Amino acid sequence: MAAGQGAFSLREVLAAFQTCVTERREVLLGPYLSGWRGLIRFLHSLGAIFSFVSKDAVAKVQIMENYCRGEQREKYVSLQSMVEYELANGLVDIQKRSGRPDSGCRTVLRLHRALRWLQLFLEGLRTGREDSRTSVICTDSYNASLATYHPWVVRKAATVAFCTLPSRNAFLEIMNVGTTEEAVTMLGEALPYICDVYGITQELFARHKLLDLP
Numbered sequence: 001m002a003a004g005q006g007a008f009s010l011r012e013v014l015a016a017f018q019t020c021v022t023e024r025r026e027v028l029l030g031p032y033l034s035g036w037r038g039l040i041r042f043l044h045s046l047g048a049i050f051s052f053v054s055k056d057a058v059a060k061v062q063i064m065e066n067y068c069r070g071e072q073r074e075k076y077v078s079l080q081s082m083v084e085y086e087l088a089n090g091l092v093d094i095q096k097r098s099g100r101p102d103s104g105c106r107t108v109l110r111l112h113r114a115l116r117w118l119q120l121f122l123e124g125l126r127t128g129r130e131d132s133r134t135s136v137i138c139t140d141s142y143n144a145s146l147a148t149y150h151p152w153v154v155r156k157a158a159t160v161a162f163c164t165l166p167s168r169n170a171f172l173e174i175m176n177v178g179t180t181e182e183a184v185t186m187l188g189e190a191l192p193y194i195c196d197v198y199g200i201t202q203e204l205f206a207r208h209k210l211l212d213l214p
């Protein structure tokens with residue numbers, strides 16, 4: 001099915017990360033979360049074996065969307081305003097989790113770590129040889145990023161699910177961007193924006209010592 005006829009293209013999904021960053025180098029939560037929503041839709045199309053991943057991702061996006069629509073919504077316009085507001089009001093559990101609702105900071109941190117996986121994975125797909133295996137690219141990207149933060153059982157389930165991924169060329173095709181060459185070109189254009197969002201967030205969280213939130 002062509003893009004625009006019901007199927008969706010990963011080009012539009014990744015474009016959300018382009019619109020995230022303002023001239024003042026702030027990361028806007030609206031487009032950031034709609035980027036994640038699009039990725040989760042794409043994940044659904046990869047089969048039920050990934051439902052344990054999408055459930056967790058949906059839950060985290062939902063927490064953030066609730067903050068963005070809630071009473072304090074003007075504090076949740078950007079990552080910068082969120083960090084400032086939550087820290088100033090003692091809303092972030094720094095050492096260990098208390099009975100309080102999950103803060104925006106700890107929730108975004110989980111998505112931020114997953115964005116690093118996405119960056120490595122898409123770069124692996126982009127630069128991979130035609131006959132390279134998506135499962136290997138995905139496992140390598142995961143081991144170099146998210147796996148560090150996951151217990152054994154999650155790592156195991158993830159590795160099993162990765163084995164079901166289609167070949168690199170089939171994967172590039174289901175991205176619905178056109179030919180494999182066009183998909184590779186699109187990835188080359190989109191990745192710098194994802195790297196930018198990742199870099200700004202990493203710097204912000206590092207500056208406020210928020211990179212290890214429980």
Ligand code: 1PX
Nearest residue numbers: 039040042043052053056057110111114117138146154158
């Ligand atoms: C062209 C490529 C597009 C592919 C789209 C794929 C979208 C993937 C979305 C992944 C979002 C994962 C969020 C994980 C957040 C997390 O680390 N959560 C853990 C910690 O949370 P907690 O609240 O307890 O501190 C939680 O334990 C995680 C559980 C679920 C397992 C996460 C496995 C992540 C694997 C990532 C890649 C999967 C998709 C591969 C498809 C190509």
